[in-house]
Amino acid sequence: MDPPARPSLGLYDYDYDFLVIGGGSGGLAAAMEAAALSKKVLVLDFMAPSPRGTKKELGGSSFSLDRVRKFLQQTSLLGKAIEDSQKFGWKFKEEVLHGWSELVQAIQDQVKSGISELKRELKSCGVHYLQARGEIVAPHTVEVTDMNGRKRNFKAETLVIATGDKPHYLDIPGVIEYCITSEDLLSQRHPPGRTLVVGGSAEGLECAGFLFGLGMMVTVMLQPGLLPGCDRKMAAKIENHMIVSGVNILHQCSLSKVEQIEDVLSDSFKSEYKILFTIWMGIATRALHLQYCGHCVQVLLAVARKPCTFDIGLECVGVQWDQKTGQIPVNERDQTSVDYIYAIGSVQQGRLSTPGLSRQTGKLLAQRLYGGVNILCDYINVPTVVLTPLEYAACGLSEEKANLHFGEKSVEVYHSYYWPMEWTLPCRNKNSCYVKVICHIPDHERVVGLHIMGPNAGDVLQGFVTAMKCGLTKQQLDSTVGIYPGFA
Amino acid sequence: MATIGQIVFYRRCCRHLCQDPGSSSHNNNMAALSRSRHRWKRIKCLHVFSRNLTGKFDYDLLVVGGGSGGLACSKEAAQLGQKVAVLDYVEPSAKGTKWGLGGTCVNVGCIPKKLMHQAALLGSAVKDAQKYGWQISGTVCHDWPSMAEAIQNHVRSLNWGHRVQLQDKKVKYLNLKGSLVDEHTVRGVTKAGKETILTAKNIVIATGGRPKYPTNVPGAVEHGITSDDLFWLRKSPGKTLVVGASYVALECAGFLTGIGLDATVMVRSMALRGFDRQMAGLVTDYMESYGTRFAWNSVPKRVDRLSSGGLQVTWTLAQSGEELKDTYDSVLWAVGRAPETKALGLDRLGVELNEESGKIIVGADESTSVPNIFAFGDIGEGRPELTPTAIKAGKLLAHRLAGRSAELMNYDNVATTVFTPLEYACVGLSEEEAEKRHGKDGIEVYHAFYKPLEFTVAERDAGQCYIKVVCERGGDQKILGLHFTGPNAGEVTQGFAMGLQCGATYSHLLQTVGIHPTCAEEVVKVHITKRSGLDPTVTGC
Secondary structure, eight states: OOOOOOOOTTTOOOSEEEEEEOOSHHHHHHHHHHHHTTOOEEEEOOOOOOTTOOOOOTTHIIIIIHHHHHHHHHHHHHHHHHHHHHHTTEEOSSOOEEOHHHHHHHHHHHHHHHHHHHHHHHHHHTEEEEOEEEEEEETTEEEEEETTSOEEEEEEEEEEEOOOEEEOOOSSTTHHHHOEETTTGGGOSSOOOSEEEEEESHHHHHHHHHHHHTTOOEEEEEEEEESTTSOHHHHHHHHHHHHHHTOEEEOSEEEEEEEEOOOOSSSTTOOOEEEEEEEEESSGGGOEEEEEEEEESEEEEOSOEEESOTTSOHHHHTOOOOTTTOOBOOOTTSBOSSTTEEEOGGGBTTSOOOHHHHHHHHHHHHHHHHSOOOOOOOSSSOEEEEOSSSOEEEEEOOHHHHHHHHOGGGEEEEEEEEOOGGGTTTTOOTTOEEEEEEEETTTTTEEEEEEEESTTHHHHHHHHHHHHHTTOBHHHHHHSOOOTTSOO | OHHHHHHHHHHHHHHHHHHOGGGSOOOSOHHHHHHHHHHHHHHHHHHHHHHHHHOOOSEEEEEEOOSHHHHHHHHHHHHTTOOEEEEOOOOOOTTOOOOOTTHHHHHHSHHHHHHHHHHHHHHHHHHHHHHTTEEOOSOOEEOHHHHHHHHHHHHHHHHHHHHHHHHHTTEEEEOOEEEEEETTEEEEEOTTOOEEEEEEEEEEEOOOEEEOOOSSSTTHHHHOEEHHHHTTOSSOOOSEEEEOOSHHHHHHHHHHHHTTOOEEEEOSSOSSTTSOHHHHHHHHHHHHHHTOEEETTEEEEEEEEOTTSOEEEEEEETTTOOEEEEEESEEEEOSOEEEOOGGGTHHHHTOOBOTTTOOBOOOTTSBOSSTTEEEOGGGBTTOOOOHHHHHHHHHHHHHHHTTSOOOOOOOSSOOEEEOSSSOEEEEEOOHHHHHHHHOGGGEEEEEEEOOOHHHHHHTOOOTTOEEEEEEESSTTOBEEEEEEESTTHHHHHHHHHHHHHTTOBHHHHHHSOOOTTOSTHHHHHOOEETTTTOOOSOOOO
């Protein structure tokens, strides 16, 4: 391994060997691994509350939000399960309703206990943790501002930026005042009611699916598009499934204004918003602006996420970064343009970002630096999962990318619909679950992409990711005996 | 020479058949019987002679048994251009339950089982749902008849589906009970006792197995049911005693408990024989906490019907010899399965059987000791009794018989799932088996307890959710076996089965990026070895 060039220790007296700014999954994984390799480690974690005042704690977006994501999906799935269970012979006396506040309480308790567990674990690993904001002020030096505004300077040999990202607000009148993001969803004290979800990102679809599962009217405004970066055909299938189940989807529109109208409902806590939106007709460049307005009780923004790299003093030490997107370009060793500064997780430019990947990146980074291991993180076979009511999980290339990369002729796509057995009795749609395997023909039909849509897609996919790492081919796929009666 | 020899053999065979009173139809009219027998003999001899003269058979391939394996084999062969017939006949169970085409899996096995398991899971989902804010007022109860009807309708639709598929693929379906006459001839008997003779170049036996009754327990057959009957019961079995500790027993007891019935499992020595001991322990521990009762080290003595209608079961404790009694509504025997090889007439042909199990001894290419006769699926000695293996083996056999490929079935690294309330799935070797093959110092076991995220809000006990990866100790640490208990265990393991097939090592596992937040990601996170003695229980995220 090639250790990064660093000034000799005589010049600097470091407080820490390894300082991580940002306590998300990547940062914590790196910190714990480094601590396990007996380095002195500090993690700085401070997340500014969202404009709607939702506070966040240790663990970053990945820890709390992903837990919440899973819980929300589980809630809507359980709603579905209750429906199904009647077909399986379960009898209910009365109609089943959903209580929002119980759910919020239960989830928040869980998240809290999860965080305290995490803190305990950090302590037991010997990682120092400060709930404070970090800003790079000089080479190897980070200024730490704690909750009360006290400032201290720490010197560290290696710096890791793992600040993660946060939802991006659109620059449209009324957005900051009235819209919420996925982060605020659970701090609402009352059930959200009729909701407009702006943005067709995974996050937006997950929220829409969850709210719809609780029996609310949901409209999704696709802006800019549906699941950017995902396999087009799979995205269309998810959209189709959502439309069939009853979610409204608006195409080719963009939000142009949100304003509050006087409390229409008698109960004063619910206020309705009037939304003005523009429908783009024809080609986007020569758009006919047609302004429409609609009403809804809540607007949830899920347009894009932006890395939190704007206030950590990157320019102060000359780290190259994209001023517009906030992303930091890194090399294959996750190193930035400054030798001793590394960046992991969603702040990296041009790379996928999933919590699993950030953790892997962080862990490998620490192992490379201190453990004498020379394994680079694999950014190709990265599995992602979208927790829509019909779960979607994918690993490797999308069909479009595979075609682009290898040429259409050398790519073979095997695909099939399937009907999970649990769905047979409730008579759910036969052709909604789907698998697609993308193979590279010249390379012994090596599997380069795998897409699954159906219940527990994430669980199903995981093992195949390992298999893909071992160079899975279509022939081996064929020669493996299935588990019956699963659908994998 | 060969021809003459064969003719002599047929003569002998015919004589033998005519002497055997049980081999023909059960017709009360003796005169009609003997007449028909004479006619049959004539027709048969004609058949044999004409065949021997022309060298032509009725079919290229005759499959006896229309279960998952038999159907897969016959459809595959027909697609390869062969003339195929499949014989399927369901002998009603001791309780008179019968069903349609498709074999054990479709009618009295995996499919109804998984659906009932799902019913039980949905029961726990309803309980969980309350923790997630769903407001359910009043008590929730389960109605057996409506579940049974839904499942039975689904099974019937599958029976029909299989018939249609056979027709589409041009496979001749014959509802006949088949028995072998020689290596090219099968005698089929209809329900009414009418006989047909069929000849084929190759004969494949895939008749599978049926549940056994114990032979030394008075009242077992009269008052007990087996898994063949359970799925077709019109009314709830009520308080049930499940005798046996196979996966069938545990699964049945599990879903009965899940839908709110009082279920007890009676185990003589150990549960889930052949599976990893530690994992079997976790599965039964979870079931005990789930509400299933266990009567360990107990041997049933007798079953009596009481005047109240209940069944009184008497059993003894193996160690003390103490005698115990209790009353149940149903007694389900799950003491193993046995093939029905006797009625096939295999001994007459000299097909080699395992005396003890009654199964057919088969080679790696599913061949028996008699040329042109093949056997696979549950009836093959030493073969895993699993639907997907039978399907795969059947397809490969069809390819070999049609001369399209020489590929043999690979019976290694077959993944299995036990659908107990806490599902258990494994692929590869158990820890004990790995230890036996590689020595205690030759293996490294990585393990971890974990807590599925959805269990936390539901406040469910996750004490038995566990992962174990058994690796070789030296070299790349090749993975020998992978064991997983938890929700969706089957789905999780499937991909890893593929990994094992590709020769995955522990370092491959470590380099795999996890999918957050799923249970399966826990597998790629295991890092504590048993050797280290560190605590494998749940920590933070």
